[in-house]
Amino acid sequence: MKLSKLTTTLAITLLCAACSPHSHKNSDTIIKLKNGTMVEFKTANHVILKSASGQMIQESYFTHPTFAEARAQLKTMQHNLIENRQAFLTQNIHYPLRVNINGRADFIKTSKELKQKFDTVFTSQTVNAILHQNPYRLFSNSQGVTVQGGAVWFSDKGITTVNLFSTKH
Secondary structure: OOOOOHHHHHHHHHHHHHHHOOOEEEOEEEOOOOOOOEEEEOOOOOOEEEOOOEEEEEEEEEEOOOHHHHHHHHHHHHHHHHHHHHHHEEEEEEEEEEEEEEEEEEEEEEEEHHHHHHHHOOOHHHHHHOOOOOOHHHHOOEEEEHHHOOOEEEEEOEEEEEEEEEEEE
């Protein structure tokens, strides 16, 4: 999938807007994002996401990677996906890459194989999920860190799983 210059500019603008905290209520525990969502740090790796009204949306415990590492890793993935596909293939993927579609799992073993199947695995829906993920709204559990509610999963070693959701019913 080739990204146009306008799409690239828009994606970078969205990333910058999503990544920069709007204000700090208490700089060492709460970050308030531009949309009013609050990120509360119980510890550096125990993160609670709350709505503008204070309702808990999700709670995550980050281990491998830590929350700071996961945010940095996501930003690198986003940058490489836009600017340097070869770097994305070699630096941001943990092989074998599991690809789930229609209840079936497929495993891509090498960057060469992924290069051949790139547009099938990294559909526009999957690419957009990565590019539009706010680094402060990551969720982590024992499977790793998820992007956009499970579209992509990654660990400290890179993307481990891509879930392709069929639009057919």
